[in-house]
Amino acid sequence: MMPDNEQTPAPNMNLPAALPASPRSYRQNLTLLIAVVALGLAGWQWLETRQKLADTQQEVTRRLAEAEAGNQEERGAQKQLREQIEDLQSRQGAFEGKLNEFQGQSVALQSLYQDIARSREEALLLEVEQAITLAGQQLQLAGNVPVALLALQTADARLARLDRSAYLPLRKALAKDIERLNALPFVDQAGISLRLEQVVLAAERLPLASYGRPSEKAENAPAPAAEPWWQGAGRQLWQEIKGLVRIQRFDGTDPALLAPGQEFFLRENLKLRLLNARLALFSRDQTTFRNELKQAQSWLGRHFVVDDKAVQAAQATLGQMAGVALNSDLPNLSETQGALRTLRGGKEKR
Template sequence: MNDTPDLPPASPAPAAAPAPAAPAASPLPPKAKSHPGVWANPWLLVALAAVGLAGWQWLETRGKLTGTQQEVAKRLADSDTLVREARTLARQSQDATAQLTAKVGALEAKLAESQSQQAALENLYQELARNRDEQFLAEIDQNLSAASQQLQLAGNIQAAITALQAAEARLARAEQPRLVPLRKAIARDLDKLKSLPYADVPGMSLRLENAVAAVDNLPLAFETRPRNDEPSKTAPGRDAKAGAEEPGLLARLGSDIWNEVKGLVRIQRFDRPEPALLAPDQSLYLRENLKLRLLNARLALLSRDQWTFRNELKVSQDWLTRFFDGRDRNVATAQNTLKQLASAEISIDLPQINDSLAALKALKQGPQKDRK
């Protein structure tokens, strides 16, 4: 009981506590003063802005990264789909290739079988149709026929000699006594052909072709200008004299008039008749006609027509001498070429290989008589 009345007086002790609260109210004004100082610091504002910008960039980068990841995932899925489709197509193409290979192999086997059967039938037919000797004589006959055709139709001596030499080589490899008469006949015909003069028809034809190609570049006679034969050493002498003594006005006037008169008249000597003056179209026709003459000479060469060949070359030489500049090197070369070609002999009396053909015919009739 005595303790309870003592409690109320103790309560004023806390009432005295507001006395220290008065000093606590005194720091409030300093807080109000420090608040504007914190926001007024520029570095804090810059730091806050940098933090905000970094946060915004991080969010934006994260968003872009997320979108990129989604796009990559989508493309990977598409590529996987394409790869599966490509694998499916490759597998299908492989299967089709395997099928085609099998079909081709079957066709090749059938073709090989048919070819072997055909070869067997051909061999059987050849064996039934003729024996080995007849085949050998048929080859010799073919060579002799080719040589005869080359002589009669083309006049090609070298081709005929080559065909006879091939027949002689076949007979020499056979080494049969009954073929000796045929070999002697072929040897006689070869001697006849080798003794004939040789005409290089391909070489002559090539030279004519080159002459035809050079016609367009040959200068015409009327296009050449006369040469100035006056010496050019008089001018320095005149200059020296002019430096020594000055001529008078009348002397210089007379000299100029005399030089003009000399320039109007020119005397020139020609060792041949005056060249014909041709218009441009006539010059073109002249060149084309000359080409036609040379081409006719070439045709006559191939057909062994001696008269036409020489006549065309003679006319061409006359035209070159009359209408073209003989002092030009190309014209002189063309004239020499035509002159050499005109002196060649292209018409040759060709012999026949009747002895070889008669000996082969007798050799073929021999086995037939024996069989009868």
């Protein structure tokens, strides 16, 4: 590429041939050409460099904007993270406070549980002591073996609920006493008492021998058939006449005569004999029990009609009960009571 002012003019056919240029002018033209080319290259390089600088500036600006946005997001995330950390720290502080409170409550509950366990154990021991005392009283005062046996079994069941080796000596003593009471012959005190009560109630209706056979009651007499009035009046008159005379045969000794007012006292005294026998039954008094029954049997045979079925049933009932052997030699609970005292003494020393 050559500059316009340095273009070679078109040859003019009319002019004479130009003289050859001198070497000095050629070098100037070449130098000028090189300078123009260099200047063009420098301008093109400058433009290209400027364009690249502009692109680079835009890229740097874009990246700075992205970095700024990233920094803002990071600052927001850091701020949110700090808030979360502060929230977690506050929650951790609250949790530690609740944990300390829970530990305090746990210690208090453990202490309360131990107190309740000790109170429960003391209450069970008190129940055991009361049951053993009741069993001893029933054996010594009333001779009631079933109740004493039930009380000892209840005490053993209470000790079994505790399940501690410290109570094994007391349980062994209870087992021995329970075995002794089970070995005793059984006496049906309730059944005997009910049979005595039935005889006491029947004493009001037993016929007395001094009054002969009991008169026929109107409600038991057969209902008369339909008859004329004069036949009914005659029959009633004949009944009145027959009642004026009574013929009675006595095969044995004459019955004891009673005054009209003594029937009540005889029946009441018979009831008292039977009630005394009942009390002797509960107290296991064999001698008094048999004596009262024999006296009642004697009165039934002497003052009441022995041929009457009710009197015979009462005599048979009293005879059967008189043959019952009451337990007079009952075991004591000294071994169990001694084991209980030893256990109580060991607890008090603690």
